[in-house]
């Protein structure tokens with residue numbers, strides 16, 4: 001579904017991604033784990049089209065994404081739920097969700113909203129409240145629900161567990177796992193390596209702008225190098 005070949009990215013003259021190769025197959029949950037600053041966010045920004053490539057290519061459902069702006073990528077089924085959530089705090093929960101469906105003006109929007117409320121009942125309860133008043137976990141749920149309103153076939157998730165209490169993190173990871181049943185393919189970028197690998201099919205390890213390991217998630221969890229460097233076990 002998503003193929004990344006030799007991807008390079010820069011900030012000014014400094015290259016931070018040095019030739020990334022990865023693939024996400026339809027129906028998979030794939031995670032990219034790595035320390036703070038490894039380049040995970042930059043990678044997702046390149047995939048969603050908000051940061052330019054300095055080399056290499058991104059192919060989504062067989063189509064080269066070069067020259068395809070971010071908003072068109074959303075229309076083709078590739079959506080990002082950004083790090084730090086970036087919801088519209090002054091708008092209500094429902095208004096935030098409607099913005100996620102900005103490409104559509106059909107009857108399905110109401111059904112998608114009902115589906116979102118079923119997946120996150122707390123958002124239904126708070127639908128008319130300003131999003132800025134939600135807790136961190138609820139804001140993360142809103143960010144994910146908003147991305148799903150764009151009807152993605154592939155969702156790019158940037159650190160959904162960031163800054164959340166462990167019990168909320170577990171809920172968020174459960175929801176991500178549940179996206180499989182909705183036919184949404186997921187590329188999940190996380191510093192919470194254990195939580196991410198537990199729900200993923202496959203994983204990649206990123207270190208200072210390079211992929212250094214990859215494999216089935218269980219194999220990575222069992223690997224002594226990963227256990228020592230990322231899992232602390």
Ligand SMILES: Nc1ncnc2c1ncn2[C@@H]1O[C@H](COP(=O)(O)OP(=O)(O)OP(=O)(O)O)[C@@H](O)[C@H]1O
Nearest residue numbers: 011016034035036037038039040041042043083191
């Ligand atoms: N706007 C920017 N300008 C210059 N350098 C940047 C910018 N954003 C990120 N970088 C640098 O690019 C590298 C990769 O950063 P990136 O945010 O992609 O890493 P990350 O793995 O997502 O880390 P985090 O978990 O903190 O988001 C880091 O060295 C970072 O300092």
